[in-house]
Amino acid sequence: MSNVLTRDVLIKWAPLIVLLVLVLFFTMMEPRFFSLRNFARIGISSAPALMVAIGVTFIIIMGSIDLSMEGTVSVCAVVFAFAFIALGGTLASWAWLAIPLALLVGGAIGFVNGLVHVLLKIPSFMASLAMGFVGTGFALLLTGGDRIRVEDDLFRSLLTERWFGFPIMCYVALLFLLIAWFIQSRTTLGRNFYAVGGGEELAHASGLNVNRVRIMGFALAGIFYAVGALLAVGRIGIAETATGSNFMFVSITSVVVGGTALWGGIGGVWNTLIGVLIVNVINNGMVVIGLPGYVQDGVLGILVIAAVVLSTDRKSVTFVK
Amino acid sequence: MSFIKKYIEQETITRRNLLLASAYGVGGAAISSMLGGMARAAITDPTVAWSYRNRTNPYWNEIVSGGEAFVESLGKPKDFLTHLINEGSSEKSLADVKALLSKTNGELALAIDTNDAPNARPVVESCVEAGAYVSTLWNKTDDLHPWDFGDNYVSHMSWSDEGPAEQTARILLDAMGGSGGVVHLGGIASNNPAIERLAGLNNALKDYPNAELLAAEPADWDTQKANQVMSAFLTRYGDDIKGVHCANDTIAYGVLEALRAEGIEDMPIVSYDGNPQAVELVGEGKILATVFTNPHWGGGITAALAYYAATGHFKPSEEPNEHREFYGPTIMVRPEDAQAFKAEYLDSVPTYDWKDFWSTSNGQIQYK
Incomplete structure (x- = not known):
């Protein structure tokens, strides 16, 4: 019995151990890696990705998948930038309304995404991928291919203002992580995600409106994508159709590396935090230790496989789909 | 089990024949219509x-x-x-x-x-x-x-991007006083312009013995990736970085923001492409030069x-x-002529004579 317990504990903490080993490894290779300034840099690159990854975590816990993040992030970023500039161009004016508007847009896209998936009975994989393309196309339609600069110093203080060495955007990300944790552990909706992911038929038979939970999940994910979009715009001061690029790979990888199982019911937002940090530590560390560019992609792929093997309990899986 | 193997082989051949036949049919039909076209x-x-x-x-x-x-x-x-x-x-x-x-x-x-x-x-x-x-x-x-x-x-x-990229590199190296470390953030490694623009930098460096290329990493023409790569460069080389050579403008935006996050405002940077936003930044002196290819x-x-x-x-x-x-x-855009350039090419798009094909050409393409 005690053996089983240690094994469980080990698997629970494996992602964190992987993260620590990576930090140790990169520090040994290049001591400058281990500095507050570099951790702040990793924090900056992780913050938007963490928001997007948290969004998709809820969906993956339900045993579905959401691939619409790139389109949703682009649309939210572009809508935010247009509204922000139209309403005054600084947070000190009515332009702050652009922030709730972006969250609303993100939620709405997620809601439609959920409706398409549930009502038309299209697998979430396909429905969300298609919605993602629609989003990218829509963002392109709005911008006509141009990029919109958000120059407001107050908004950009997300990046430029630092508390204890970390820019404000890191604290914003932390705040939303806590909100996500609250939703996951203290609300009925959060527990229902696990119920659906753990056994949909059982949840359904127990009287749970599974379709409603699914739609709510996609809407919630959309809101988190919007937060990610805001932080991404805060980071580079530009909103464009390409703002959403690469978020799909980074977020899904992070969720899985963090130990949330793709078949649902296992994992959570703290796992995702560790996963995002693992991916960003790898990305940052490889440049810091001076690995040639052409090796980096390959190494990242291998490390991801290694991290997944170490951090998920493969013995409990009877088959992999 | 050999009969299975045989069956699969047979099926493959049949399918291949079918494909060839249909391709031939389409091709044949196309050719007959082409003969009319050619005349x-x-x-x-x-x-x-x-x-x-x-x-x-x-x-x-x-x-x-x-x-x-x-x-x-x-x-x-x-x-x-x-x-x-x-x-x-x-x-x-x-x-x-x-x-x-x-x-x-x-x-x-x-x-x-x-x-x-x-x-x-x-x-x-x-x-x-x-x-x-x-x-x-x-x-x-x-x-x-x-x-x-x-x-x-x-x-x-x-x-040919090698020449103009070499010119921007010289502007960069001169701004650095001819010495110190340079980092290069490139395009997708296999893209021809990415290769030529890095080659341009290397050509220029030969005349500046006190300057050194610290690192060259691909940033895939992407602002966000450039932002992350530049951050990591800052960790690795810190104050040794005296100048940044960017393969294009979208990369330069990411570099500028990575520097801004660290409170670094006066790093010499050059880029390429002459996008409107980059030309503005050249006007403000935040980028020293970009190359407009119209x-x-x-x-x-x-x-x-x-x-x-x-x-x-x-x-x-x-x-x-x-x-x-x-x-x-190609047109080089420098801080001193950024305003004039912007007025001529960007504020209102010039009306071109679309029958004047060759007057601004840079000569016949040369193969190495």
Whole structure:
């Protein structure tokens, strides 16, 4: 019995151990890696990705998948930038309304995404991928291919203002992580995600409106994508159709590396935090230790496989789909 | 188990035969219609199409806006221009061209970037067989030449980035006082412009013995990736970095923001492409130089060449080789002339004479 317990504990903490080993490894290779300034840099690159990854975590816990993040992030970023500039161009004016508007847009896209998936009975994989393309196309339609600069110093203080060495955007990300944790552990909706992911038929038979939970999940994910979009715009001061690029790979990888199982019911937002940090530590560390560019992609792929093997309990899986 | 193997082999052969037969059928049908096409001397009202990656990238957006300006100069609406968007897939690029050729029965003036060099040959050959007129931009293999295809392969335009990138590198190194560490953030490693722009930097460095290239990493033409790579460079080299050589403007934006996050305001940076935002930054002195390749004109003139060859306005085979394969124009933008440049090229898009094909050309393309 005690053996089983240690094994469980080990698997629970494996992602964190992987993260620590990576930090140790990169520090040994290049001591400058281990500095507050570099951790702040990793924090900056992780913050938007963490928001997007948290969004998709809820969906993956339900045993579905959401691939619409790139389109949703682009649309939210572009809508935010247009509204922000139209309403005054600084947070000190009515332009702050652009922030709730972006969250609303993100939620709405997620809601439609959920409706398409549930009502038309299209697998979430396909429905969300298609919605993602629609989003990218829509963002392109709005911008006509141009990029919109958000120059407001107050908004950009997300990046430029630092508390204890970390820019404000890191604290914003932390705040939303806590909100996500609250939703996951203290609300009925959060527990229902696990119920659906753990056994949909059982949840359904127990009287749970599974379709409603699914739609709510996609809407919630959309809101988190919007937060990610805001932080991404805060980071580079530009909103464009390409703002959403690469978020799909980074977020899904992070969720899985963090130990949330793709078949649902296992994992959570703290796992995702560790996963995002693992991916960003790898990305940052490889440049810091001076690995040639052409090796980096390959190494990242291998490390991801290694991290997944170490951090998920493969013995409990009877088959992999 | 051998009977299974045999069965599979048989099935494969049958399927292959079927594919070959159907390909032959389609090809045959196409060839018969082409014979009519080839005899055509001029097409009175060809469809005008631009085939490119997508409009997300500001560079390609400019290219296509030039194509649209050209069709408007013909008195047609903007949407007269047919867009073939390959999304970075050579297979889609070729398939779209073939589909449009059969739809228009070869009455087509096509401007195209074939996405990668090897794809240029099948695209050109399909167009030539169908009697359509094609002008290519950027990508083609060195052994493919317009003059080998009579009139139908009208022209190829490209840019040599090594020279201008070397010039920007010299501006950068001079601003650094000729010494200290430089980092280079490049494009997608296998892209020709990415290779040439890094080569330009290396050429310049030979004359500056006290300067050193600390690192060159690909940032894939992407602002966010450039932002992350620059952050990591700052960790690795810290204050040793005295200057940044960026392969294009979108990379420079990410670099500037990575520096801004650290409170570094006065790092010398040079970039490439001359996008409007970068020109503004050059005006403010935040970027020391960028190189404008006038994508709007490039997009318009490539379509114009194919169109006017198709309508018989000029006969490509009677033009010298330097009019069939040529380098496009480059303009260096520095802080002192950023305002004048912006007024001339960006504030209002100049109205170009789309029949003036070659006056700003940088000469015939040279092969190493």
